[in-house]
Amino acid sequence: MIILNSMVDDVFRAEERESFFPFQEGSDDTVCFHFGQDKIIIELSTGNPLSFPVRFPIEVISYLSVVDLQLKSITLK
DSSP: EEOOEEETTTTTTTEEEESSSOOTTTHHHEEEEEOOSSEEEEEEEESSSSSEEOSOOOOOOOHOOOOOHHOOOOOOH
């Protein structure tokens, strides 16, 4: 399961949950985040894009959590 959420003033907002989990143990996958005015598009290597609404102006992303996955690298452009 993939859970998407945001935090404002140290309070989490309502979660959005995706029932599928596209990652397989031992496989290499790519996740890309595209930030727009009203939504964030998350592209997965499986071709299943996710969309998450921008709930407040984004100036800085100070926290990103990845649980139960081994993260090898992060590239920012």
